[in-house]
Amino acid sequence: MAYTTIIGMEVHVALNTKTKMFCPCTNNPESEEPNSQICDVCTGQPGSLPTPNKEAIISTIKVGKALGCSILPVSKFDRKQYFYPDLPKGYQISQYDEPIAKNGKIELQFILEKNIRNTAIIGIERVHLEEDTAKLTHKNDKTLVDFNRSGLPLVEIVTKPDFMSATEAKKYCQELQTLLRYLGVSDAHMEKGQMRCEANISVQTAGTFEIVDGVVKPLHNVALNPKVELKNLNSFKSVERGIIFETERQISLLEQNQTWTQQTRGWDEAKQETVLQRKKGGAADYRYFPEPDIPPFHPENIAGTISLPELPLQKQKRFHSEYGFSYADSHILTQQKALANFTESVMSEITDWLHTMPEVKGSTEIIREQKMQKIARLTGTWLSNKLLGLLNEQKKSIEDFAVSPENMAELIALIYTNKINAMNAQKILVQMVESSNDLDPTHIMEEKGYGMVQDxxxxxxxxxxxxxxxxxxxxxxxxxxxxxxxxxxxxxxxxxxxxxxxxxxxxxxxxxxxx
Ligand SMILES: [Zn+2]
The missing domain is CATH 1.10.10.410 (Arc Repressor Mutant, subunit A)
Structure with a gap:
């Protein structure tokens, strides 16, 4: 039997706003003192009234715009009713039928080789805002509740069931993290719970369904297999492994003529398998209804006043076309905003320098172009490979690198003009990475006698x-x-x-x- 796996992703992102979603308490879930950032609103006291956080709404609109969504003219909050000890009000304020943004898409690029890539387009169903729950800690036979996290703003991003593989789902989470960091709306650390990924997975017999506008519809009156919601995917690796495991588990059930009910499962990192958490009902069970204490609002009006920075994929494409970096180097160099900025400053220094060289000054456009390409290859390699390699080795980030773009450009110029060989340039770069000062490579080269013999x-x-x-x-x-x-x-x-x-x-x- 041939099978097809339907995969969609739901990602919750903790926003880095100053205050909580509906009250003036500080957004500081890492606070060491439990229950120190709380008030009547975020502990669900009777008579307390929620006031929406505008900064959180703006951040959510930014995410929606960056994902190419339509920003809705009218949006509202709803109550999602359920009982759990981490939810003091007995309901969560979320958004049901009128989210802030919907119908977007994200382009995923897979770099196969330096200059060959594959593209996948994933549809975005909706982007909405809701509040986080309190944190439960189970100690011996007791459960402790810390309300510092209660009422923090969370953005939920739901995709259409467009993923063709676990690898695509992992790539989506990685690209989404980069995007959120570019927008500056969240630090999006998965291990800190600032970005929580869930996958909806259902294996179907091939040819029994079609996907129309992101909705899975059965063909020829067959009953489709229910979806499994997979949680506890706390790293990119577990997103991939969890989906692969769950797909294989469902296939083996189908092979034995068995089926399953709609359920939530968790990824067990130690056992490397998925385990049943609970059988799940549909949206009807939550008895959503409009939040009576918050009037509807107008995201589209606010969206008109917000401009986005250049996004990672735009930057990646520009790095390729403007500087001539390979796809692979363009991708690596744009993964972090700080690194991308550093790269641009280095390229600007190097271009200025190249144009002052006597043999380039009066030369034709073609020669300049050829020299630029050679420089781009060299710079791409020295930044994406050598510099990042050394920084990773020493567990440092580009922000820890004390050397200015001027001096980094000078090192590359020394290599380009054959004043130093690659081996000695690497020795200088090691010193530059280790130092907390802005070291001058020419100075080190002369001092250590690393330069090429000119005499x-x-x-x-x-x-x-x-x-x-x-x-x-x-x-x-x-x-x-x-x-x-x-x-x-x-x-x-x-x-x-x-x-x-x-x-x-x-x-x-x-x-x-x-x-
Ligand atoms: Zn509060």
Whole structure:
């Protein structure tokens, strides 16, 4: 039997607003003192009235706009009724049929090789705002409740069931995290619970359904298999592994002619399997109804006054077209806003410098273009590969890198103009990463003697030494065995620790060996 897996994602994002969603309490869930950030509203005292947080509404509109959604002219809050000890009012204020934004999409790019990519488009069903619950801690046989988290603003982003694989779902979560950080609305750390991912998964027999406008519809009167909501996906890796496991579990049930009811399961990281949490009802069971204490509001009007920064994917595409970085480098260099800004400053320095070089100044557009491409490849590699590699190794971020774009550009210029070889440039970069000062690479190069030997007399000395050390090979070369030339070049490289330009070494050797 052939099967198809239907996958949709629901992600809750904790907004980094100053205050809570409906009261003036400080948004500080990490506060060490439990129940220190609370008031009548966020502990659900009778008679207390909620006042919506405008900053949270603006952040949600930003998320909706960035995901290409329509921002609704009228939106409202609703009560979602259910009982649990972490919900003091007996209902959660959420949004039901009139969310802030709906019908958007996100483009996922998979870089297959440096310059080859694949694209997937995922539909966004809705973006709405709701309040978080309190935090329960189970200790021995007691359960403790901390209301510091109660009433914090959460944005929920629901996709259409458009994912074709667990890999796409993981990629979506990664791209969404980058987007949220670019917008500055959330730090979106998964391990801190600032971004909580859930997957809706149902395996169907192929050909029994169609998806119309994001809604799964059965064909030929078959009953579709119910969806499983998968929670506890606390890392990108667990998003991928959890979906793969659940897909295989459902397939094996179908193979044994069994089915399941709609349910919530949790990903058990230790066991690497999904476990049943509860059998679930539909929306009807929550008895949603409009929140009577908050009037409807007008997100579309507010949206008109909000402008978005350049988004990660736009930046990635521009880095490729404007600077000529490969797709892979463009992607890596735009994953963090600070790194993207640093890269742009380095490129600006390098472009200025290139244009002052005498051989480029009066030259044609084509030569300038070729030089720019060479520089882009070099810069792309030195930033995305060498610099990020060293920073990761030392568990540092680009914000910890004390070196200015000017000095980073200078290091790349030294490599480009052959004043230093890659090995010694790497040694300088290590020092630059380790230091808390803005180190000048030329200064280090001169101080440590890392530079390429420019002095002809010095080069002649090194070559003479090599010739004197290998008289037998010299005789063979002079009697016609020219294949020995690379051997001599290698010896010059070794003697100079790579600081003689191989081309100059070759010329000098040819001259001196034939004379
Ligand atoms: Zn409060």
């Amino acid at each position: 002809t007399q010095k080069i002649t000395e090194i070559v003479t030494d090599v010739i004197n050390t290998y008289p037998k090979q010299v005789a063979e070369y002079q009697s016609g065995k020219e294949a020995l030339l690379p051997f001599f070049i290698g010896m010059v490289m070794k003697a100079s620790e790579g600081t003689v330009d191989p081309k100059i070494a070759e010329e000098t050797l040819k001259n001196m060996l034939t004379n």
